[in-house]
Structures are given as C-alpha cells and as structure tokens.
Amino acid sequence: MSLQAAQAPPVAAGRIRMTYREAVREAIRDAMQRDPSVFLMGEDVGAYGGCYAVSKGLIDVFGEERIRDTPLCEGGFVGAGIGAALAGMRPIVEIMTVNFSLLALDQIVNNAATIPHMSGGQFAVPLVIRMATGAGRQLAAQHSHSLEGWYAHIPGLRILAPATVEDARHMLWPALQDPNPVLIFEHVTLYNQDGELAATAVDIDRAAIRRPGSDLSLITYGGSLPKALEAADQLSHDNIACEVIDLRVLRPLDMATIVASVTRTRRVLIVDEGWRSGSLSAEISARIVEDAFYELDAPIARLCGAEVPIPYPAHLEHAAVPQVETIRDAVLQILRPS
Numbered sequence: 001m002s003l004q005a006a007q008a009p010p011v012a013a014g015r016i017r018m019t020y021r022e023a024v025r026e027a028i029r030d031a032m033q034r035d036p037s038v039f040l041m042g043e044d045v046g047a048y049g050g051c052y053a054v055s056k057g058l059i060d061v062f063g064e065e066r067i068r069d070t071p072l073c074e075g076g077f078v079g080a081g082i083g084a085a086l087a088g089m090r091p092i093v094e095i096m097t098v099n100f101s102l103l104a105l106d107q108i109v110n111n112a113a114t115i116p117h118m119s120g121g122q123f124a125v126p127l128v129i130r131m132a133t134g135a136g137r138q139l140a141a142q143h144s145h146s147l148e149g150w151y152a153h154i155p156g157l158r159i160l161a162p163a164t165v166e167d168a169r170h171m172l173w174p175a176l177q178d179p180n181p182v183l184i185f186e187h188v189t190l191y192n193q194d195g196e197l198a199a200t201a202v203d204i205d206r207a208a209i210r211r212p213g214s215d216l217s218l219i220t221y222g223g224s225l226p227k228a229l230e231a232a233d234q235l236s237h238d239n240i241a242c243e244v245i246d247l248r249v250l251r252p253l254d255m256a257t258i259v260a261s262v263t264r265t266r267r268v269l270i271v272d273e274g275w276r277s278g279s280l281s282a283e284i285s286a287r288i289v290e291d292a293f294y295e296l297d298a299p300i301a302r303l304c305g306a307e308v309p310i311p312y313p314a315h316l317e318h319a320a321v322p323q324v325e326t327i328r329d330a331v332l333q334i335l336r337p338s
Contacts (some may be wrong), residue, residue: 021191023169024054024130028092031173035090038176041068042094043076051096051133052191061280067268069089078104078129082112082181085127090176095131098185112181113156115316122138124179128172133161134223134273136189136319141309146273146318148185148222152251158182159250160204163225165195167248170202178204185250187223207254209261213243216331217261220271221247224322228271231327240335258284259292266297269330273321276304303330307335 019024031038039062046069049056057065070077081093095101101108112125135144152159158178162168168186174181182204210225211232220228225246232242235330242253243261247253248322262268268288272281281302288300 015196017194017196018165019192019194020165020168020186021052021054023165023197024172024186025056025058027169027172028055028159029058029061031090031092031176032058032292034173034175034239034293037088038092039066039068039084039089039242040092040094041070041081041097043070043072043077045069045094048095052186052188052314054275055094055128063119066306067265067297068203070230072177073285074100074103074193075107078107079111081127081129081268082115082125084109084117085112085125085181086123090126090337091128092172092176093127093129095129097139098133099142099145101129101131101147108151108157108181108183113154116180125181126176126179127181128175128184129181130184130186132188133185133224134187135305135310135317136187136223138312138314138317140312144188146222146305148183148250149272149274149278149283151183152253152280153338156180158204160184161222161248161250163190163222163246163248164187165193165206166197167202169197174204180208185222186270189223193226204249205252205254206249207257208246208248209243209257210246211242211244213241214265215241215335216243216267216269217245217258218263218269218271219240219245219247219258219261221250222273224271224273224327227322227324228327230324231331234328236333238332240331241329243262247284249321253284253287255291258288259295262288262292263295266295267334268296268298269301269303269327269331269334272302272304276302277307279304286292296334298334301330301334303327
C-alpha cells in the first residue's frame with residue numbers, strides 16, 4: 001500500500017485537513033519525492049516511525065537507504081549530515097528533542113554554521129535539522145526545554161518555528177533550498193493539533209499576523225501561539241483587540257512586521273516559553289526600543305518561562321510556562337493597571 005493511501009488526510013469543502021504531525025510527514029514525503037538527494041536520518045525514524053510518529057510509514061515507501069536509523073550519538077549523525085550536505089545531498093536530520101541537540105552543539109555551531117563563512121563561500125551546507133522543543137507533555141527537565149533562542153544567537157543559521165499546520169507542511173521545502181543550515185523547532189504540544197491547508201507555500205523570511213488588532217501587539221511563536229490566540233479571543237469579549245504576531249522565523253527576525261504592528265497598537269506583550277534571562281524576548285524588546293521607542297504608550301512587557309528546570313508534575317509544569325490565563329492577565333495589567 002502506498003503512503004498516500006495509508007495516510008490520506010480527510011478532505012472537507014475543497015480543503016485538506018490534517019494534524020500537525022501529518023503535515024510534517026507530508027512535507028518530508030513530498031520533498032523526498034521531488035528530490036532524490038533528500039533523505040531523513042535520526043534516532044528511531046525508520047522502523048519505529050519516529051519518537052512522535054512523524055516518520056511512521058515512510059521507510060515502507062522510501063526504504064532504509066533514504067530513511068536511516070542512526071545510533072544514539074547526536075554528534076555523530078549530525079556530523080554525518082553535515083558531510084552529506086557538503087557532498088551535495090539534502091539531508092533532513094531529526095534530533096529527538098532540543099535538549100539532546102546540546103550533544104551536537106560543536107557540529108551545529110562550529111561546523112555547520114561556520115564552514116560556508118570560513119571557506120569564503122566555496123562550500124555550502126544545505127542541511128535541515130528538525131527537533132522537538134518545549135514543555136507540556138510531562139517529559140521532565142531533560143526533554144522539555146525551549147532552547148531555540150540560543151540557536152537564534154548564531155550567525156549562519158536560519159531558525160524556523162512552525163506553529164500552524166500550514167507552516168509545518170510548507171516550510172520544509174524552502175528550507176531545503178537554502179544553501180545554509182536551517183534548524184526547525186516543532187513544539188511537542190502541537191503534533192496532535194489539526195487544521196486546514198489553504199496555502200501552497202509559505203514565506204520563511206517573514207512573520208505572520210494571525211489576528212489583527214488595535215490595542216496591543218501580542219508577539220509569540222511555536223507552542224505559545226494557540227494560547228495567545230485563545231487569550232486574545234477571551235479578551236475580545238472585554239472589547240480588547242489584540243494583534244497576534246506569530247514570529248515563526250526566529251533568525252532572521254522580521255522586525256519590519258513587528259515595528260509596523262507596534263506603531264499601530266502602541267503597546268506590546270512578548271510571550272516566550274524560554275527563560276527570561278538572555279531570552280529571545282529580551283532581544284525583541286531591545287530591538288523595539290531601538291527602532292520604535294517613541295511609538296510606545298506603555299513599557300514593553302514580557303511573559304516568559306519560570307527560571308527553573310521544567311518540572312515533571314503536571315501542575316508544576318503548567319505553572320512554569322505561559323498559559324492562556326497568564327497571557328490574558330498580563331494583557332489586562334498593561335491596558336487596565338490596578
């Protein structure tokens with residue numbers, strides 16, 4: 001049976017509906033069908049079907065040569081992916097969780113990100129690395145952190161954080177066309193979410209306004225986007241119109257979209273599941289001050305993860321990262337301070 005038949009998503013009203021997990025799988029399948037130099041490698045991506053079942057069934061379609069199970073050695077197989085990219089292949093390397101990517105930090109930062117520069121542009125590293133990120137699944141501290149802000153600090157890397165089914169489906173192919181390494185961070189709480197596909201392509205240079213508004217710019221990405229949208233919906237019942245910006249591209253940051261929104265709303269809340277100290281939210285806040293300080297009618301506010309390792313118990317994990325209710329309360333504190 002073909003993968004298309006085995007995994008065919010339902011079609012409603014002329015549109016395709018699928019889960020985020022299915023969208024990532026479809027993106028990989030499509031890329032591998034388009035380009036024979038594309039292959040997937042990582043821990044348990046083949047016979048097991050992936051830790052989050054993203055690659056389930058792909059080995060039956062493409063075989064072990066293109067769906068490659070690797071040893072439990074992130075430094076080794078990320079290095080192999082870099083070598084394959086240098087040799088003209090288009091590897092997709094899956095790292096099971098962002099925490100484990102630290103075992104390949106030397107390969108990513110000192111090799112993948114620097115070889116094009118150090119070679120004077122003679123060598124390209126068209127490598128895509130996918131990894132799960134974030135909290136919300138009770139996977140404890142060594143599997144639940146949000147470290148994408150660390151990687152967004154590194155020149156030579158493009159950092160993507162698809163938060164919608166459409167972005168999960170359509171970001172991979174343009175990422176594979178980039179001659180420089182691209183890291184894609186998939187939040188663990190999004191895999192089961194579903195949605196409709198309307199677009200056939202997405203821009204991996206630009207942020208997206210997911211909800212227009214006039215009272216406050218609510219800036220976020222990844223797993224915090226659905227929470228921000230729900231909070232904005234609740235606030236609309238109090239006649240508060242939040243403009244929700246999905247960053248989706250963490251490096252390079254799309255400051256044009258951010259500044260345009262801030263100029264309209266004049267108030268800002270940045271929601272970032274990562275730790276507050278040295279965070280991506282701090283960088284965005286600094287750039288807004290540099291580029292749009294005189295457009296602001298209130299201080300920039302940030303809502304970030306608690307400065308602790310992510311706890312295992314569900315109630316503590318919930319308390320450690322931004323939630324709908326804490327986003328809503330933070331907005332109210334900006335607009336209606338007590």
